[in-house]
Amino acid sequence: MKSHPNHGPQGADAMLGSQNLASEQALLRAIAKRLSNSDAELSTTEEASFGAFVGKWGYGGTDYTGFPAAPGGDVNGWNSLLRTNWFNGRFMTAEALRRQDAYFDYRARLDAQALMPGVAWGLGLTAEGINATDYHAEGPRQGGVSTETPITLHAGLAFDMIGRPLLVPTKFTFKLDQLIALQKAKPRRVVGAGAQFAPCVCLAPDPGGPTGGSQALQPGPYLLIIEAAEQPSGDAKVYGTVCGDGPPSTCQSDAWQGGFGLSLVRFPVDVPEDDTVRSPWDLRGVLSSYFFDVFEHSLIHRWDPPFATDDGFCQGTGPGRRDTAAVALAMVYLGEDGTALWIDPWIPRRGIVSTPAETAHRTTFGAPPRAAAWARIHQFQCMLADSLAVLPQTREGHLADYDLLRRGFRHIPPIGFLPIDPDYAARQVASDDPNTGNSALDKVLAAGGTKAGMVSGYIASALSQAKTYFRTTNVATYGVVALHDDDILEDLSNVFDKDPVQLDRPPALNPIIAQLVEMLRGAAGGKAGAKGGNGLIDLITAFFTIGLDDLVNRRIEIVKLMVPLQGLVRKHPILGVVAEDAQDQAADWGAVASPLLAAMELAGIRQGRTGPEMLPRHFVVYVKQRLVLLDALFMLLEMFQFMIDLALQAYATPEKELDPTTGVGGAPAAVAAPAQYMTTYSMRMAYKAQPQEKQVMADAILEHPDIQAIMSRALPLSVPDLAVAGRAETFQAQVDAQDKALASTIRDPAQRRQAAVDRVADSYAAVYPGFQVVQMFAATRSADQTEAMVQQIGQGAKTAEALAVAPAQTTEDAVLAEGTPVFANADAAQLYAKLRDATGEKTVQQLAPSVKSELTVGEILSRSPEEATALLGGAQNYARFRTAYAAQAKRSLEVSQGLAVAAPAGVSDKLKTALTGAKGDLAKAVKTVRTEVGDNAAAKAYLDHASTVATMLGTSKAASATRFFVKRG
Numbered sequence: 001m002k003s004h005p006n007h008g009p010q011g012a013d014a015m016l017g018s019q020n021l022a023s024e025q026a027l028l029r030a031i032a033k034r035l036s037n038s039d040a041e042l043s044t045t046e047e048a049s050f051g052a053f054v055g056k057w058g059y060g061g062t063d064y065t066g067f068p069a070a071p072g073g074d075v076n077g078w079n080s081l082l083r084t085n086w087f088n089g090r091f092m093t094a095e096a097l098r099r100q101d102a103y104f105d106y107r108a109r110l111d112a113q114a115l116m117p118g119v120a121w122g123l124g125l126t127a128e129g130i131n132a133t134d135y136h137a138e139g140p141r142q143g144g145v146s147t148e149t150p151i152t153l154h155a156g157l158a159f160d161m162i163g164r165p166l167l168v169p170t171k172f173t174f175k176l177d178q179l180i181a182l183q184k185a186k187p188r189r190v191v192g193a194g195a196q197f198a199p200c201v202c203l204a205p206d207p208g209g210p211t212g213g214s215q216a217l218q219p220g221p222y223l224l225i226i227e228a229a230e231q232p233s234g235d236a237k238v239y240g241t242v243c244g245d246g247p248p249s250t251c252q253s254d255a256w257q258g259g260f261g262l263s264l265v266r267f268p269v270d271v272p273e274d275d276t277v278r279s280p281w282d283l284r285g286v287l288s289s290y291f292f293d294v295f296e297h298s299l300i301h302r303w304d305p306p307f308a309t310d311d312g313f314c315q316g317t318g319p320g321r322r323d324t325a326a327v328a329l330a331m332v333y334l335g336e337d338g339t340a341l342w343i344d345p346w347i348p349r350r351g352i353v354s355t356p357a358e359t360a361h362r363t364t365f366g367a368p369p370r371a372a373a374w375a376r377i378h379q380f381q382c383m384l385a386d387s388l389a390v391l392p393q394t395r396e397g398h399l400a401d402y403d404l405l406r407r408g409f410r411h412i413p414p415i416g417f418l419p420i421d422p423d424y425a426a427r428q429v430a431s432d433d434p435n436t437g438n439s440a441l442d443k444v445l446a447a448g449g450t451k452a453g454m455v456s457g458y459i460a461s462a463l464s465q466a467k468t469y470f471r472t473t474n475v476a477t478y479g480v481v482a483l484h485d486d487d488i489l490e491d492l493s494n495v496f497d498k499d500p501v502q503l504d505r506p507p508a509l510n511p512i513i514a515q516l517v518e519m520l521r522g523a524a525g526g527k528a529g530a531k532g533g534n535g536l537i538d539l540i541t542a543f544f545t546i547g548l549d550d551l552v553n554r555r556i557e558i559v560k561l562m563v564p565l566q567g568l569v570r571k572h573p574i575l576g577v578v579a580e581d582a583q584d585q586a587a588d589w590g591a592v593a594s595p596l597l598a599a600m601e602l603a604g605i606r607q608g609r610t611g612p613e614m615l616p617r618h619f620v621v622y623v624k625q626r627l628v629l630l631d632a633l634f635m636l637l638e639m640f641q642f643m644i645d646l647a648l649q650a651y652a653t654p655e656k657e658l659d660p661t662t663g664v665g666g667a668p669a670a671v672a673a674p675a676q677y678m679t680t681y682s683m684r685m686a687y688k689a690q691p692q693e694k695q696v697m698a699d700a701i702l703e704h705p706d707i708q709a710i711m712s713r714a715l716p717l718s719v720p721d722l723a724v725a726g727r728a729e730t731f732q733a734q735v736d737a738q739d740k741a742l743a744s745t746i747r748d749p750a751q752r753r754q755a756a757v758d759r760v761a762d763s764y765a766a767v768y769p770g771f772q773v774v775q776m777f778a779a780t781r782s783a784d785q786t787e788a789m790v791q792q793i794g795q796g797a798k799t800a801e802a803l804a805v806a807p808a809q810t811t812e813d814a815v816l817a818e819g820t821p822v823f824a825n826a827d828a829a830q831l832y833a834k835l836r837d838a839t840g841e842k843t844v845q846q847l848a849p850s851v852k853s854e855l856t857v858g859e860i861l862s863r864s865p866e867e868a869t870a871l872l873g874g875a876q877n878y879a880r881f882r883t884a885y886a887a888q889a890k891r892s893l894e895v896s897q898g899l900a901v902a903a904p905a906g907v908s909d910k911l912k913t914a915l916t917g918a919k920g921d922l923a924k925a926v927k928t929v930r931t932e933v934g935d936n937a938a939a940k941a942y943l944d945h946a947s948t949v950a951t952m953l954g955t956s957k958a959a960s961a962t963r964f965f966v967k968r969g
Contacts, residue, residue, distance in 0.1 A: 109163030118199035118350040122156020131342045131386040133280045140279050144339035147176035158327045161200050164228040166260050179264035189266040199350030199371055200325035206266050219336045221267040221287055225326035226260050233257035280341040281408025289411035291347050292376055302366045318356035346379035367497045376413045394421040403471040405503045414498040414624035418466050425461035458616050459563050466561045466620035474504045479561040491623045501624050507555040562621040565614045677833040679826045680758040683779035712792035716800045721770025723806035728794025734760045734822055753783040763822040766833040807864035814865050815886050821893050828900035835892040838953050848884035851877045898945040904938045922950040
């Protein structure tokens with residue numbers, strides 16, 4: 001059979017082409033019918049062709065018009081989206097066009113609601129002279145700039161909560177007077193933000209505001225807000241009439257002109273008038289913390305019951321509020337004198353940084369909204385820049401006394417940038433005083449004269465400047481170095497969601513932790529541990545010493561100070577070494593780096609550097625620290641703190657009511673004064689008062705080798721009294737001596753050894769308060785374990801001595817040539833501790849009048865003999881000081897031991913009576929009793945000791961010491 005000429009591959013293509021042509025013709029006929037008459041009937045072929053064609057652009061369930069062709073579901077509901085159905089032959093009306101405008105306007109607003117409301121870009125505020133109030137203004141609520149000062153609102157875009165755009169196309173100048181007039185005519189105030197975060201504010205009429213524009217505005221905080229506005233514009237004639245010549249009804253507005261409105265509305269919060277609000281800067285800081293942490297996103301109630309048990313997690317995401325709320329641009333404070341004290345743009349302003357769903361998730365889980373977290377950092381840096389413009393941190397070569405608390409801040413973000421003065425650092429490095437932060441390195445550099453080529457001096461100066469921002473606050477700091485910029489970005493990411501750092505005055509510290517906090521702040525001067533300490537070990541030690549309640553309640557905050565370094569000769573892969581790459585900053589630090597020499601080095605033409613290759617940047621970054629404790633460690637610290645509290649209470653003497661032991665009253669005070677000395681016995685009783693399971697767990701923790709290693713290394717670096725290695729050796733010798741002395745009274749070897757350790761620990765703590773840590777070991781561990789820990793601490797002290805961060809001997813060690821005194825009576829040890837503390841608070845000149853020095857005795861005693869000699873002006877003055885203190889220490893020892901025995905018959909009762917008549921004045925009471933005892937030598941000797949106590953302690957402190965010698969008789 002012959003094949004048809006159209007058969008085969010070529011014939012198949014021809015047949016397919018004729019089929020496509022027929023289909024296209026059917027499609028064209030169908031389109032023509034639809035265009036001429038939408039109701040025209042189509043043939044089966046035309047219907048199929050048309051369906052295939054529109055199916056390319058359509059989707060299931062719709063026809064070519066885009067309207068639903070079938071119900072949206074089994075249960076129908078309706079929304080407000082309504083658009084006009086256009087078709088040929090339809091009569092065009094204004095209503096149909098308005099409906100279409102409303103539809104597209106609504107659709108555009110819905111698109112805007114996919115993002116958070118707030119500021120999209122721009123809308124900055126500038127004004128001459130604003131935010132420059134003097135820190136020494138007469139009052140905190142006056143002394144600002146005139147409300148007639150022009151303020152410029154820069155171009156920008158924002159969206160309100162229903163998605164309306166707030167467009168400011170060009171710079172717009174206004175005055176607060178204009179806004180005040182509007183607020184007088186129509187007073188409004190801000191109302192609560194609701195449960196969920198929203199960057200817009202809701203407004204309501206202010207019933208307490210001025211009416212009729214006659215009264216003045218109430219002083220206080222106001223929000224500068226921007227709202228969407230629209231007004232008719234131009235004229236358009238109505239068909240068949242002439243514009244302008246007929247009645248007004250024949251003409252209508254030609255268009256609607258979009259616009260914006262600025263207003264000043266009351267923020268109804270009154271800042272308390274107390275001694276913490278002393279300047280406009282305090283007002284600014286207080287209102288900032290209130291807006292961030294209470295009004296907008298409450299940190300107080302974010303996890304209150306029934307969190308996690310209600311239906312909050314089952315609801316949809318995103319804030320349900322969709323009202324015409326205003327967008328806040330700034331907070332303004334109107335003073336009592338009618339001036340504007342400050343304008344802070346970042347307290348209420350929120351930029352668009354996330355979607356409503358993400359923000360809803362974050363607030364549900366208790367995290368701060370991203371817009372608020374970013375705004376807090378902006379607000380802090382903006383207010384700090386304004387503050388430093390008024391009062392720089394360095395003035396005339398000295399650091400300013402104004403820390404962040406005195407500058408008005410109350411809450412600060414978990415990370416921030418603290419500007420420093422490189423010129424101040426350059427002068428420090430160039431001075432004769434070494435300041436690298438490492439005493440051993442200081443000595444080498446001072447001898448070699450190469451200090452200017454070392455960057456460590458600049459780092460130490462940068463840290464010292466950064467520490468002044470927290471000088472008299474509750475924030476403890478320690479410093480590290482960031483080698484690369486991304487180290488800072490890593491910390492920013494890690495702490496972005498953390499709560500703010502709460503600033504306050506430092507809490508009252510008991511003697512056990514005072515030295516540690518002083519060391520962490522770098523205020524310990526040349527004491528051991530003040531320089532060269534390891535930041536991580538310092539923090540570990542802090543966990544063992546700072547009260548847990550202070551950390552949990554944020555009475556103490558801990559931040560890390562990061563000094564970022566920048567390279568001066570970094571080579572860009574394309575540009576190579578350029579002068580702009582930090583070279584121009586080298587001169588600010590007094591270090592000149594040559595781009596030519598740097599390029600020659602990198603090219604291998606020359607070797608070696610003549611200047612530093614790195615320098616700190618012009619700021620230090622502070623980062624809030626993450627304080628997470630293991631459960632076992634937390635339990636141990638909690639128990640130790642409870643022991644300390646009980647022991648302190650046991651040795652506290654009420655000052656108002658009569659002492660039940662002595663019957664003697666003190667000064668009329670409402671609260672008992674806490675004792676500064678505790679015995680090992682009182683600590684042991686507090687330890688045994690703990691539940692048995694806690695004691696067992698504490699024993700297991702303390703026996704762990706890692707815990708022992710940490711403590712033995714950390715304690716000498718953080719507690720100066722434990723940093724002298726020789727004291728551990730003499731401690732062991734004294735325990736051996738006391739063990740022998742007690743052989744005749746305590747037969748059991750274990751009990752005798754424990755008594756010897758207790759006696760020596762109590763005695764050493766009376767002379768060196770840091771040995772209270774050893775008392776705690778003795779109270780909780782066996783004698784052998786305590787002695788082993790003391791020896792480990794001694795080894796750690798030798799390491800600190802080798803690193804030149806601790807002296808081999810202090811002046812007090814040198815004065816006590818016969819060794820540290822050991823007291824057989826705990827009361828004698830406590831009285832000696834009181835007398836030693838009183839002597840340490842005196843100036844050197846008060847103790848040794850021939851030595852002209854205003855340094856305290858305690859400061860000299862804590863230094864090495866070489867340092868003390870230099871501070872006192874030479875060997876002769878040092879010898880005079882040693883002689884005077886040795887006599888004072890000997891007198892204190894004799895008095896303490898003399899008053900530790902029972903008082904002669906009748907003397908105690910006479911003293912009690914005389915003290916009551918003298919209203920607690922010990923000197924007067926002793927004088928009275930002296931005339932009553934006549935020639936009784938024993939009584940006179942006892943009263944001489946009491947008189948010495950009164951002289952050495954002074955009138956104010958002597959009353960608290962009466963129990964040492966009037967309870968016996």
